Structures are given as C-alpha cells and as structure tokens.
Amino acid sequence: MRHKEDRRDPCPKALVSVPGWEHFPHDADLGLCGWGATVAEAFEQAGHALTAAITDAAVIPRTSVEVRCEAPDIELLFVEWLNAIIYEMAVRHMLFDSFAVHIEGERLEGKLQGEPIDVRRHAPACEPKGATYTALKVAKSPNGIWSAACIVDV
Amino acid sequence: MDPALFTRVDPTTWRVEPTGRMRVPAIIYADEDLIRGMDDKVFAQATNVAMLPGIIGASYAMPDAHWGYGFPIGGVAAFDPAQGGIVSAGGVGFDISCGVRTMLTGLSVSDIMNVQKSLADSLFQNIPAGVGSKSAIRLDLIEMDLMLAGGARWAVERGWGEWRDLERIEERGTMAGAKPEMVSERAKERQRREMGTLGSGNHYLEVQAVAEILDASVADAFGLLKDQVVVTIHCGSRGLGHQIGTEFLKEMVMTAKESGIELPDRELACAPIHSEVGQRYLGAMRAAINCALANREILGHNARRVFGHFFPDCALRLLFDVSHNTCKVEMHVVDGKRRELFVHRKGATRAFGPGHESLPKALRSIGQPVLIGGSMGTSSYILVGEATSEAKAFSSACHGAGRALSRHEALRRWSGRKIVDDLAANGILIRSPSTRGVAEEAPGAYKDVTAVVAAAEQAGLARRVARLKPLICIKG
Numbered sequence: 001m002r003h004k005e006d007r008r009d010p011c012p013k014a015l016v017s018v019p020g021w022e023h024f025p026h027d028a029d030l031g032l033c034g035w036g037a038t039v040a041e042a043f044e045q046a047g048h049a050l051t052a053a054i055t056d057a058a059v060i061p062r063t064s065v066e067v068r069c070e071a072p073d074i075e076l077l078f079v080e081w082l083n084a085i086i087y088e089m090a091v092r093h094m095l096f097d098s099f100a101v102h103i104e105g106e107r108l109e110g111k112l113q114g115e116p117i118d119v120r121r122h123a124p125a126c127e128p129k130g131a132t133y134t135a136l137k138v139a140k141s142p143n144g145i146w147s148a149a150c151i152v153d154v
Numbered sequence: 155m156d157p158a159l160f161t162r163v164d165p166t167t168w169r170v171e172p173t174g175r176m177r178v179p180a181i182i183y184a185d186e187d188l189i190r191g192m193d194d195k196v197f198a199q200a201t202n203v204a205m206l207p208g209i210i211g212a213s214y215a216m217p218d219a220h221w222g223y224g225f226p227i228g229g230v231a232a233f234d235p236a237q238g239g240i241v242s243a244g245g246v247g248f249d250i251s252c253g254v255r256t257m258l259t260g261l262s263v264s265d266i267m268n269v270q271k272s273l274a275d276s277l278f279q280n281i282p283a284g285v286g287s288k289s290a291i292r293l294d295l296i297e298m299d300l301m302l303a304g305g306a307r308w309a310v311e312r313g314w315g316e317w318r319d320l321e322r323i324e325e326r327g328t329m330a331g332a333k334p335e336m337v338s339e340r341a342k343e344r345q346r347r348e349m350g351t352l353g354s355g356n357h358y359l360e361v362q363a364v365a366e367i368l369d370a371s372v373a374d375a376f377g378l379l380k381d382q383v384v385v386t387i388h389c390g391s392r393g394l395g396h397q398i399g400t401e402f403l404k405e406m407v408m409t410a411k412e413s414g415i416e417l418p419d420r421e422l423a424c425a426p427i428h429s430e431v432g433q434r435y436l437g438a439m440r441a442a443i444n445c446a447l448a449n450r451e452i453l454g455h456n457a458r459r460v461f462g463h464f465f466p467d468c469a470l471r472l473l474f475d476v477s478h479n480t481c482k483v484e485m486h487v488v489d490g491k492r493r494e495l496f497v498h499r500k501g502a503t504r505a506f507g508p509g510h511e512s513l514p515k516a517l518r519s520i521g522q523p524v525l526i527g528g529s530m531g532t533s534s535y536i537l538v539g540e541a542t543s544e545a546k547a548f549s550s551a552c553h554g555a556g557r558a559l560s561r562h563e564a565l566r567r568w569s570g571r572k573i574v575d576d577l578a579a580n581g582i583l584i585r586s587p588s589t590r591g592v593a594e595e596a597p598g599a600y601k602d603v604t605a606v607v608a609a610a611e612q613a614g615l616a617r618r619v620a621r622l623k624p625l626i627c628i629k630g
C-alpha cells in the first residue's frame with residue numbers, strides 16, 4: 001500500500017466566513033492560513049496568523065514598513081510575502097498587526113504596521129524562521145472565497 | 155504509521171523497496187512502537203527523498219523521525235556528484251548547523267543545589283533568549299565576513315572562547331569551504347545583532363546532572379561521572395542560516411526544472427552539486443555552519459562567565475560540539491569502495507565510530523560523543539558513535555526525542571505556568587520569556603527519548619554512555 005499525499009484543504013473555515021485566519025497543526029512547526037474576498041485579503045489575514053503564532057498580546061500599529069516581493073506564481077508569492085514579514089520582524093525586532101497588500105501580476109507591494117517587540121508585554125512564544133512550501137495552497141473556493149496556507153518553520 | 159507499509163528486516167530496521175521513481179530503498183530505524191507513533195508523512199517524505207538524483211545506498215530515517223518539509227526531520231541521505239548527485243537546501247533545512255554542545259563543569263549536584271535559583275536567574279539574565287532578545291555583540295560587514303570564514307576559531311580569537319575548545323568542535327571549529335561572499339546582504343543584516351543569542355522554540359541552555367552511567371569505560375574517557383554537572387546548549391545559525399535557507403530554497407525551486415530535475419515535492423528543491431547554484435549554496439551553507447559554531451562558542455563563553463561568578467575555580471571543559479542540520483563532504487565505504495559523498499543530515503547527528511581520522515586524539519580510539527537533547531523535563535543522553543553506524547546510515551544517529559504532538563495540541567493540553575510549577579516541584583527550574591512558549595515545548599509533546607536512544611543503540615547507530623537529568627533550563 002502506498003501513501004497518498006494529503007491534499008485535504010488546510011483552510012476549511014474559509015468556506016464559512018470572510019475574512020479570517022487560523023492555525024493548523026504540524027508535528028514540529030505550525031500551519032497558518034488566511035482567507036478573504038480577494039487573494040490580497042487572504043494574504044493580509046495570513047499576516048495576522050503569523051503574528052498570532054508569536055504572541056497573544058495586542059500589537060499597536062505605531063510604525064509603518066513597506067515591503068516588495070515577487071515570484072513566478074501566486075503560491076510562491078505567498079511564501080515570499082510571509083518571508084518578507086519574517087525578515088522585517090527579525091531585523092527591526094518588531095511585531096506587526098496591520099497588513100495591506102496590493103498584488104499586480106507577479107509582484108506584491110505590502111505595508112506593515114506594528115511596534116518594537118516588548119518582551120515583557122508580548123511574551124513572544126516562538127520565532128518564525130521561514131515559510132515553507134509544505135501544505136502550500138492558494139486557491140479560490142467554489143463560493144468565491146480566496147484562501148492562502150502553508151507551514152512556517154518555527 | 156502502519157508497520158505493514160514496510161518489510162521488517164530486524165526489530166529496529168524497516169525497509170521499503172524501490173518502486174516507481176524511487177532510485178534506492180527507504181530505511182527507517184525504529185522499534186515497532188516508534189514506527190506506529192510516526193506520522194504517515196515520514197513514509198511519504200523518506201520515499202520522496204529516495205527519488206532524488208545521485209542518491210547512494212538508501213534514504214534513511216532515524217528513530218526520532220517526524221514530519222518535516224521535504225526531508226523528514228531525522229532524515230539522512232548521501233549523494234555522489236559523479237552520478238549527478240544533488241545538494242538540497244530543503245535537505246539541510248532553515249536552521250543550518252543547529253546543534254548541541256555539552257560542557258563538563260567538574261561540579262557535583264550538591265554544589266549546584268546550594269545556588270540553583272540564583273544560577274538560573276543569572277544564566278537567564280546573561281544568555282539572550284527568545285524573540286526580540288538582543289546581543290551585546292554587533293558585527294560590521296568586515297567582522298561578519300571574518301566570522302563566516304572563521305567559525306568558532308573567530309570567536310576564540312576575539313576572546314569569546316578557549317583555544318582548547320576547538321579540537322572538540324566538529325571541523326575543529328572552522329568549516330572549510332565557506333564563502334561569505336555567497337551570503338546575501340539580507341542574511342548578514344539578519345545576523346548583525348544575533349551573535350551569542352539562543353533563539354527560541356526548542357533551543358535551550360540546560361544545566362544537567364549525570365543521572366546514570368551506562369558505559370563506564372567510555373564515560374570515564376569522556377570525563378563523565380555520576381552526580382556531576384554538565385551544561386548543554388542547543389542552538390544554531392540564527393537569522394543568517396534561516397535567511398540562507400529561505401533564499402536558496404526559492405532559487406532551487408525555480409532552477410530545478412532547468413537542471414532536468416523533476417521534484418517529487420517542491421520542498422525537496424535541489425541543484426546538482428556541480429552546478430553554479432549548488433556551488434553557491436555550499437559556500438553559503440558552510441558559512442552558516444561557521445556562524446552556528448561561532449554562536450555556540452560565544453554562548454558557551456557566556457555560560458562560563460556566569461559559572462565563574464558562582465564557582466571561581468570552575469573551568470567548563472568542552473566535551474563536544476556537533477551539528478544536526480548540515481550537508482557535509484565525507485568519505486564512506488560503499489560496495490567495498492571508499493567514495494566522496496555529500497551527506498545530508500536534517501535533524502540527525504553525525505556519529506563517527508572509533509578510529510575516525512577527524513576525531514581528536516583523545517577521542518579517536520573511543521568514538522565521537524553523540525549528544526541527544528531532551529525536552530526540559532525529560533532526560534538527555536550522551537552516546538558514542540559505533541563502527542557499525544557507517545554501513546547503517548553513513549555514520550549518523552538520532553538527534554533528540556523528536557516531537558510527538560503539534561504545538562497546537564500541546565497548547566490545548568498544557569498550561570505553561572503549571573509546567574513551570576510542576577517541574578520546579580521536581581527540582582527543575584525553567585526560565586523563559588514566554589509561558590506559552592513553555593507550553594508549546596511541554597516535555598509531554600515529545601517522544602520518549604529513552605525509547606528513541608534505545609532503538610538507536612539496538613540498530614547499531616550509536617551506543618548509550620550516560621543519561622542526564624535537567625536541573626535548570628533556559629528556554630527561548
């Protein structure tokens with residue numbers, strides 16, 4: 001008997017509410033997905049899921065950071081988007097809680113808003129190292145809702 | 155996993171013969187309970203790795219194997235460049251050269267117990283841990299390149315370590331072939347303020363007691379005595395390694411097709427060893443190995459400073475420092491011939507047996523210390539490389555307990571505060587910036603490390619020498 005690759009939808013709640021995000025389990029790391037009326041909104045919601053992987057505390061949007069990325073297809077672009085947020089978090093020692101995404105073809109322009117990490121207040125639980133191609137799926141459901149999901153190495 | 159997926163060769167060897175695009179068999183070393191506890195995806199990932207070009211022998215998984223991305227965590231595979239072999243960024247992972255070092259304090263448990271709380275607080279204050287923690291060390295671009303070329307030797311030259319440590323570090327502290335110029339500016343920027351930081355997740359610094367000696371003569375040669383105290387640090391190449399992994403994974407996904415490689419899974423992104431991308435990755439990955447070796451040397455130095463405050467005569471002698479996530483060029487005997495292979499270990503430890511030329515004189519006749527990390531409340535183990543390990547899995551062994559439950563499930567089951575209190579009641583002090591982080595890393599979220607190392611020993615990968623019990627754990 002051969003194992004068949006698991007193609008279950010990692011983002012089932014995308015069918016019932018707009019917009020939103022959630023985490024889904026992975027043995028060692030963490031799955032996250034976002035959904036919304038547009039692919040950009042799904043990406044923005046996934047940004048919230050990424051921050052929620054790190055902290056349960058409120059993150060105040062005090063400072064803006066602009067990011068740009070590109071990739072040959074929409075799924076690779078989603079990984080690039082998450083990696084752009086992870087990079088800015090790492091080098092600026094910041095957390096973000098406001099995400100605005102504009103996608104045109106293979107390019108994404110995003111605006112992140114957040115604040116420096118306050119270890120005492122944010123009590124960060126884990127550190128995302130990079131977004132992976134595992135359980136990677138960006139898709140539009142039959143009811144027209146976009147979802148974007150992948151595993152993040154933490 | 156269903157054991158029926160495999161042919162059971164012996165009590166700890168499970169084999170899948172090549173079918174479809176598999177070029178070699180997949181072999182998992184584990185007992186039946188560990189096999190049953192593994193996610194089905196370990197099977198899928200181990201068989202996918204067996205499809206990669208130039209793979210030699212078999213695609214192996216260690217007893218602590220679990221679902222990774224591309225390769226399983228606990229995956230080992232060797233590739234021959236002469237047969238179109240590849241190097242895979244996914245096969246090394248994001249945390250390049252994440253590994254463990256153990257240092258001998260020469261102190262007894264009773265010495266430590268008198269100051270356990272103050273020592274825990276002082277270590278937590280002086281070892282930057284967790285997201286947002288900052289190092290006192292800042293590197294400019296010149297110093298960054300020197301660090302990436304020099305590894306632990308660079309740290310010692312700057313006064314953050316001891317010369318005698320170097321022979322007890324894999325590659326004698328400096329990974330040859332590192333090319334700092336192949337490391338992007340973004341990766342360097344990510345590391346600028348991270349030297350000497352512990353990171354988070356499953357990374358830790360533990361003060362441990364030698365609770366049990368399982369092989370008296372090897373323990374004696376390693377300097378391990380019952381009831382003595384050791385310090386173990388588990389950490390990697392921090393942001394620099396993560397960024398290199400991120401960038402090359404993307405590049406290899408996009409260039410694999412041009413190289414004629416049909417990927418069974420995008421996460422197995424790879425490039426021919428002799429290709430321009432492959433060579434650039436090797437140069438950057440080796441620089442990241444040096445970053446990890448330097449980082450653990452600095453962390454060890456800071457631990458020494460703290461111990462020196464409490465115990466002025468305490469020297470903290472390094473037993474060994476070994477990495478888990480690497481691709482290394484090694485000579486191995488295959489079908490009676492010695493061949494140069496590119497051995498990927500992702501969540502697996504190098505475990506050279508006795509007589510290996512790369513081991514320092516004091517350890518050569520004994521074998522390499524194999525350091526197996528526990529999980530805050532559970533035991534850790536020190537093993538020694540076995541001569542049989544080369545034929546079994548290119549001289550590799552397990553690296554830790556391996557996760558059994560997701561973070562999600564751990565958070566559902568446990569409260570971080572209660573774990574800290576319960577462990578304190580058992581004499582184990584946890585210091586962490588995040589109680590949620592402690593819950594996600596709950597000891598119960600990991601497999602039974604004792605079963606994992608017993609399976610590794612039975613499979614002939616490495617032999618148990620000593621069991622360690624935690625006294626203090628600094629978690630990121």
